[in-house]
Amino acid sequence: MNGPPLADRPDAIRVDLQLIAGLIEPGSRVLDVGCGDGALLHYLVNHKNVDGRGIELSQEGVNAGVRNGLSVIQGDADTDLADFPENAFDYVVLSQTLQATRDPRQVLEQLLRIGRRAIVSFPNFGYWRCRLQLLIRGSMPRTQLINYDWYETPNIHLCTINDFTQLCDDLGITIERRFAVNHEGMVGGLRGLDWFENMFGEQGVFMLTREESTD
């Protein structure tokens, strides 16, 4: 990893990570699954005083995290979540990783077993640019978030915001918060309308729980 140490970076983290960080209560226990180089964890540890852990598949990512004093293990969302006890964390974060897992449904169930809440973000395949590329060019869409050729993409389980919402319903998971986000931030206009968000959200960010709503 040739990037600057995390400590030297400006506090600006990716727009979806900012949104996720905003959902997390200070001082809570957080597991970041697929934490990359630890940018979100680093932010949460330093600005929200969380007890943070990370799991990352790539060795470079793990090394970068541990070099920066974060608690990160090399591991796989598909196989390693099963080790953790129930409700071990207040939040389990899965950012831009669900679509690369072998069994997203099982991973989702694990997230909500080991965490009281899960925060999941994923690229929205219903985004209008994806639809347009398929419709006009007749080729597999590429966006900033899913910028791979079809034959080398790690993203084997892409879905739309609607698809994901449906899966949560099927699994009896409560959606506490739901955001459609593009690279500038939350999509404005007709927010809250399913078709609009599914069309104009480049990614979806969901906060999920199995617990009954306390509101």
Next chain:
Amino acid sequence: MNQAELKQPPLRRLDVDHRPSVVLGADEPLRLACGVSLGPFSVAYQTYGSLNADRSNAILVCHALTGDQYVTGAHPMTGREGWWPRMVGPGMPLDTDRYYIICSNVLGGCMGSTGPRDIDPASGRPYGLGFPVITIGDMVKAQAMLLDHLGIDQLFCVIGGSMGGMQTLEWASRFPERVFSAVPIATAARHSPQNIAFHEVGRQAIMADPDWHGGDYLIHGTHPARGLAVARMAAHVTYLSEGALHQKFGRHLQDRKVFTYGFDADFQVESYLRHRGSTFVDRFDANSYLYITRAMDYFDLAAEHGGQLAKAFHDTPVRFCVISFDSDWLFPTSESRAVVHALNANAANVSFVEIESDKGHDSFLLDVPEFFAILTGFLNGAAQHRGLTQA
């Protein structure tokens, strides 16, 4: 075996001054796992850096099978540099400007801590095989008594590779409240059957040496140098990797252009191993080798907890950094991963890194920059949480 290369040293050089050393267990002896009560006994140790005012910056370094307390600086017996010179010192990962480093010779060792070459007070003769069999747990309990003597309630960190990693895991499991962070390196929570097998080869080599005399070689004025050298040679191969052997020696011949068509050390790798064997016997006691390898064989942290490794770390407050090396086939990454799984089952605070290195098990002793960078990062993070200020 080449007699000229592996002849017995005329003088046993083990009897140098190993101070500081402390006599422990005089009032209350140490209850060993085998049932014997040992005491009083000596523990020889070295320290580097200085203890801070609130006694919170101590790091216990646990040495491996043939290591000792001389981590860095000149070894009083060999005159050579200690075994972790690039790890311990000012500005190094175990920064002596910031931390107080302690390393003690293990119980059963031969560098000043009580072991089989010491005099058995009951008989007035060297213990030999009369020395009680010790375990990793016994070694750790003796270290805990040393820390009591030094007035240190909680270690900032326990760290060690190989057998030192076993002690590290034992420390975290047995005394979680006395360990703020733990770094088990290139190790396992139990000794594998393959590793037990290699140890047995080494022990049989020692015991097959007529100079061993059933363990009473000190009484006979001999030393089973040939057997011990063979044990070291066999073990040394397991510390390397096939790639490292290829790279370092290939099939190159030693000081010759053609085969001798005999059993001299034609190949460089043979010459190297014989050298390793012959230098080792000058600094190590054969019976200590038997006892310490046995301690490793018996180590099985899960077995002590009903077969469930996770129970060895129940609700542990310790911050862990588990490190393995990808070319280590003696303590492969799968062993470290088993430890990590057990820690995850307790939602423990754990970092786990497999480091790329072609140098095999010995990687933890060698200059591997990524290893040092990882360790420095982990210790900095832990120090921040412990409230240790930057030096």
